[in-house]
Amino acid sequence: MPRRSSKLSDRSNRHDRAYRQAKTDGYAGRAIYKLQEIDQKYRLLRRGSRVLDLGCWPGSWMQYTVTRIGDEGYLLGIDLKEVEITLPPNVETIVGDVDDWEPPQDSPFDVVLSDMAPHTTGDRHTDQFRSEELVRRALAIAQRALRPGGHFVAKIFQGGEFPAILRELRGVFQEGRAYHAKNTRSSSIEQYLIGRGLKTRVTE
Numbered sequence: 001m002p003r004r005s006s007k008l009s010d011r012s013n014r015h016d017r018a019y020r021q022a023k024t025d026g027y028a029g030r031a032i033y034k035l036q037e038i039d040q041k042y043r044l045l046r047r048g049s050r051v052l053d054l055g056c057w058p059g060s061w062m063q064y065t066v067t068r069i070g071d072e073g074y075l076l077g078i079d080l081k082e083v084e085i086t087l088p089p090n091v092e093t094i095v096g097d098v099d100d101w102e103p104p105q106d107s108p109f110d111v112v113l114s115d116m117a118p119h120t121t122g123d124r125h126t127d128q129f130r131s132e133e134l135v136r137r138a139l140a141i142a143q144r145a146l147r148p149g150g151h152f153v154a155k156i157f158q159g160g161e162f163p164a165i166l167r168e169l170r171g172v173f174q175e176g177r178a179y180h181a182k183n184t185r186s187s188s189i190e191q192y193l194i195g196r197g198l199k200t201r202v203t204e
């Protein structure tokens with residue numbers, strides 16, 4: 001009997017329309033269309049913005065972000081894997097684990113993005129649990145890295161902790177919501193959390 005494919009796995013959908021489109025458009029991955037969709041709806045990225053991208057490899061969100069922030073902006077990406085695409089000089093990348101990284105206290109960001117995803121095991125509950133842990137980590141970083149009024153986007157595989165995390169998001173931002181990107185398969189449990197207007201920056 002054929003093994004049922006996990007809804008979390010992109011493997012069987014690798015050659016879907018967005019994937020082929022990204023290849024044609026010269027983007028590092030199809031995730032770019034999700035950020036584009038979210039940004040067009042919620043207007044998060046602006047010319048001159050300082051942006052932190054957690055889980056930035058292979059770099060398609062960075063490719064989109066630089067078109068929005070322009071030369072005056074600044075983009076810092078961090079990932080376990082090294083980004084190999086060529087990016088403009090106002091972009092820096094760090095190879096590392098966000099668990100071992102502290103944001104700089106002196107120069108806050110306007111937007112924190114997190115497309116971080118765990119290495120999927122195929123076990124839905126494990127993958128959801130790990131994704132929720134990553135989102136909590138991203139939210140903790142955002143509270144320290146963002147200026148008051150700053151914005152946040154984070155991918156989450158919706159599991160049992162989802163309502164609690166949404167409540168936490170709403171406690172931290174003036175406006176917090178979940179968004180199911182159109183560029184995501186309707187069966188997918190992948191959602192994006194959107195936080196607009198950080199209430200208070202956490203400092204030492």
Ligand SMILES: C[S@@+](CC[C@H](N)C(=O)[O-])C[C@H]1O[C@@H](n2cnc3c(N)ncnc32)[C@H](O)[C@@H]1O
Nearest residue numbers: 031055057058059060061080097098115116117
């Ligand atoms: C779906 S990919 C991001 C795609 C990216 N937004 C793009 O558009 O190219 C998820 C990334 O999260 C990274 N990641 C997962 N856990 C991480 C961690 N603890 N620290 C840093 N990066 C992590 C993975 O290495 C992976 O490259």
